[in-house]
Structures are given as C-alpha cells and as structure tokens.
C-alpha cells in the first residue's frame with residue numbers, strides 16, 4: 001500500500017481526460033488500494049485516479065461517518081440524472097482550503113464495474129450523488145472550480161499558486 005501524491009489545482013494534468021480501464025486486473029486493484037489509502041489518509045470522501053496523475057477511469061469514495069464503506073467505480077457512467085437540482089458546498093483534495101457552492105442534478109443513476117470487474121448499477125442521492133458526479137468530472141478533466149465565475153477561478157488559482165510558493 002502507498003499514499004500517493006495528490007495533484008493540486010491549477011496543475012494542467014488535472015485537465016487530462018482519463019482512458020477506460022480495459023481489464024480489471026491486479027494492477028488496477030493495487031491502484032484502488034493505494035487510492036483508498038490516499039483518500040483515508042488525507043482525509044477525504046472521494047478521489048479520482050486523475051488526482052494522483054493516473055489517467056484511467058477509476059474512482060474511490062466513502063461518504064460514511066464511520067469511514068468503513070469504501071465504494072469503487074471503474075469506468076463509471078451516469079445513465080440517468082434527475083431534472084431537479086441541488087446546490088451543495090463542495091471542496092476537493094486537489095483544491096485545498098477552498099469550498100464553494102455547485103449546482104448539480106439531485107439524483108443520478110451510475111453504472112460501473114467493481115474491483116472484480118463485475119458490473120453494478122447504483123441509484124445515488126444526497127452526498128453520494130454529489131460526490132460521484134464530482135469524481136466523474138475529474139475523469140473528464142473537470143475540476144469543480146470550473147463551475148464558478150471567472151473571477152472566482154482566477155482568485156482561487158492565484159491563492160493556490162501563492163500557497164505553493166510558500167511551501168517551496
């Protein structure tokens with residue numbers, strides 16, 4: 001197991017579009033274990049492979065209070081979304097210290113493969129629905145700040161670049 005390095009906005013690698021997983025093999029299961037360890041250590045509730053600079057369609061998330069309900073999504077696809085939307089204050093391990101409101105469909109149906117390559121369908125609402133949509137966005141090269149105004153995006157970019165300089 002290993003804690004992986006998390007890319008930080010505005011790293012251009014966060015905007016790469018991830019490739020589908022061809023075969024769910026031991027290499028993918030090792031990636032899933034490392035991503036889960038990285039998410040729990042952070043701590044966070046969701047992590048996409050893009051955030052650890054692996055451009056494959058793999059997501060881990062755990063929205064439980066008890067931190068013992070890991071969910072794995074390989075090649076996830078949103079097959080249905082509700083008409084009604086909800087606004088939620090989102091954050092991101094790649095955008096530390098920044099939280100802002102994003103409006104998304106309230107409920108989504110997701111199809112994916114699990115870590116054994118078995119297909120499943122999940123009907124998600126609440127925080128799970130927000131999180132799975134946020135993580136699928138990462139696989140498509142989209143970071144939640146891109147839903148905010150240009151002004152907010154440039155403030156966030158400048159704040160994080162400044163923070164990066166201060167640690168170097």
Ligand code: QAP
Nearest residue numbers: 044045046090091092093096097098131
């Ligand atoms: C995505 O985000 C998410 O700024 C997962 O300093 C977030 O795990 C989906 C985190 C909210 C839905 C709602 C953020 C940790 C963790 C920070 C995370 C930070 C430390 C974010």
Ligand code: CO
Nearest residue numbers: 091092093094
């Ligand atoms: Co994120």
